[in-house]
Amino acid sequence: MKNISVAEMAERSGLAEEQIMRIEGNEDFPSLAPLIKIARVLGVRLGTFLDDQQELGPVICRKANLTDREGIGFTNNATTKHKFMSYHALSQDKSGRHMEPFLIDIMPTKDADFIFSTHEGEEFIYVIEGIIEINYGKNTYTLGEGDSIYYDSIVAHHVHAVNDSYAKILGVIYTPY
16 A cells, blocks of 8 residues: 555665565565564554554453464564464554554474564563573573563564473563554
């Protein structure tokens, strides 16, 4: 609708043209950082890509609804299709939101060559199950069940489960307009 070419989107977002074409062709559902960059170029909220609706009042997400829906699987970087996280949106029906809360299943991975993410905004993570590791800038933090972290997402970061195991987290991403 905005009549932005792939080349212009790549230039304005800082993403590779190949990645944008894979996203447009539904070959790839990228991590949140590229989606946030695309949303900025298009002048829309991140929620626009996550089944955004028009509910102005409170939105309730029931546990039964979460288990009935398949989560959104994001790829962990621009060159691979390995989906190691499954996101379950908790507020997809709320219009005008600035926060994106998710329940996130983190699958085991032996990949230690992580691609760090950076984007505008802030993130909050609460560990529900398992142990996660967060690489944040030059620091590494290990969090277990009941632990939480709040950070500026403009700093390069990566979240993954520890010891090739499964973890479940509550993640809230805030992106300013």
